[in-house]
Amino acid sequence: MKFWLLKSEPVKYSWEKLVIDKKTVWDGIRNYAARNFLKEMSVGDEAFFYHSNEGKEIVGICKIVKTAYQDPTTPEPAWVSVDVSPLKKLKKPVTLQEIKNENNLTKMILVNNTRLSVQPVLKKEWEIIMKMSGE
DNA sequence: GCCAACGTTGGC
């Protein structure tokens, strides 16, 4: 199983909304690097749900329930979507600041490439963040 | 609201 991090501006689509919807289409990705990661996802993979702009924190974990398929918001075959469902809310959100302050997480893409909205997370990084969230 | 970082576009 692989681990990921998905970014969303809470104004556009929040964790709370995902919980209500129970499932959503992760569409609108128009960046090749992010697209490639979407294609690598498997059913059952887990992903941190990160609130960008407002909050700037990891709030929950979702899981991939459908692998990459044609993005329904565009006819261009270059772009794909996956389906995700909420798995659990973190006991305590982990903020970007806390991640930056953690010596073992300075290599995270979240810290170094702030603009990539879909990114892989190493198992080790995942475990550290889980610990920071009080799990 | 500003601006740095990055990606994309288009002229040559």
Next chain:
DNA sequence: GCCAACGTTGGC
């Protein structure tokens, strides 16, 4: 194929 110009993202 290079690179300047432009647009977007996202932290502050």
